[in-house]
Amino acid sequence: MSSKPTSAPIAAPSDNQLANKSQAWSALFSEPMSDLVKRYTSSVFFDKRLWLADITGSLAHAEMLAAQGIINSTDHASIQSGMATIRAEIEAGAFEWKLDLEDVHLNIEARLTALVGDAGKRLHTGRSRNDQVATDVRLWLRGEIDLIGDLLTELQKSLLALAEKNVDVILPGFTHLQVAQPVSFGHHMLAYVEMFSRDAERMQDVRRRVNRLPLGAAALAGTSYPLDRERVAKTLGMEGVCQNSLDAVSDRDFAIEFTAAASLAMVHISRLSEELILWMSQSFGFIDIADRFCTGSSIMPQKKNPDVPELARGKTGRVVGHLMGLITLMKGQPLAYNKDNQEDKEPLFDTVDTLKDTLRIFAEMVGGITVKPEAMERAALRGYATATDLADYMVKKGLAFRDAHEVVAHAVKTAIAKGVDLSELSLAELQAFNGKIEADVFECLSLRGSLNARNILGGTAPAQVRAQIARHSARLGNTN
Secondary structure, three states: OOOOOOOOOOOOOOOOOHHHOOOOOOOOOOOOOOHHHHHHHOOHHHHHHHHHHHHHHHHHHHHHHHHOOOOOHHHHHHHHHHHHHHHHHHHOOOOOOOHHHOOHHHHHHHHHHHHHOHHHHHOOOOOOHHHHHHHHHHHHHHHHHHHHHHHHHHHHHHHHHHHHHOOOOEEEEEEOOEEEEEEEHHHHHHHHHHHHHHHHHHHHHHHHHHOEEOOOOOOOOOOOOOOOHHHHHHHOOOOEEOOOHHHHHHOOHHHHHHHHHHHHHHHHHHHHHHHHHHHHOOOOOOEEEOHHHOEOOOOOOOOOEOHHHHHHHHHHHHHHHHHHHHHHHHHOOOOOOOHHHHHHHHHHHHHHHHHHHHHHHHHHHHHOEEEOHHHHHHHHHHOOOOHHHHHHHHHHOOOOHHHHHHHHHHHHHHHHHHOOOHHHOOHHHHHOOOOOOOOOHHHHHOHHHHHHHOOOOOOOOHHHHHHHHHHHHHHHOOOO
């Protein structure tokens, strides 16, 4: 006789949903998640770094729930007490992060419920993990942007100090990597100060859009509870509230925008790195980088390699890659939240870590750069760097610039054939190219004369460079 199939016993309702996640996600599910899927979908072992933001946001939410009469004051006090315990446990390294609980939010909420009972279960009233995670990431990123702003300031100050020491040092300015015109080394360094100042501005601009509150959007449609979202925003020091619940939980444009700003900062780091690498090579010999930022060769004992700027070039590619990844992550998602968005955290975290470490190192490394003025000046003399000055000289004598340009080209051609600099041609030789040339021409053909002549706002004349240093020092609050 065949036996009738028996149905699986119906599980009794769980007392604590979060404590029983290993059995099934909730009472709706008839079987637990497979171990492979658990590992695949879990984020706790990287998003646990959001723990302080999660606690901060939860406390602000609980305070509002109590103020609105949604939970009572006893529950609110229990939540506060439980969160204080959890914070202490995490700071002491005693908190147990559980894979079964997927992410930082469920891990903290489960521990809270274990500590304070039903009060912990009431914390989630009026919110979803969707708006919770968006809030946590924004809170965390806001703090990181502030740290990055400080680091960008320190790097600018280091570059400013290097510029101030070398205002009168002549560096060959390059276009197409060909000697073009002499510039002040200080002026060259200030170009990077300008770049990093714009990076700092971008970070502050991004911060305003990061600093908006998604909490209260719940899963996607808002909530029926009478939440005071503006109160939570004020408690958390946020500048506004996300005005559309669907948008609040689904878009990660703030993370993309930050990563774009970080990518630009790294691009500027990479450009500086490229020059430092070239200048340190024997072919240039313009600078030395302090030994603590270099390595040797495993086979060639004479080598000193600029590993830090080289690696920074590589890390720039890494950060730009994160930007592309985040854009790709976002581009096809329909409203509202999708699990795809879990993939926003690792590239965002790594971008923040990479940028902060790079800025810290470069601020210190720049301070350890030794400049070699003689080598720079010799290089400037080799490239007919004052040719434009000769053209400008003849324009001031009444010749049209295009005609002057042609005359100087002939003069340079002659100097190349003779193996001498323009300043080494005789007055008679120069006058053969144009009769308007007089004895005072040699003043403009010197490197120093060329430098001083460009006494215009934004120019390389030492007087202008010193004025720019003073402006930047005042802007950065430099008291040195």
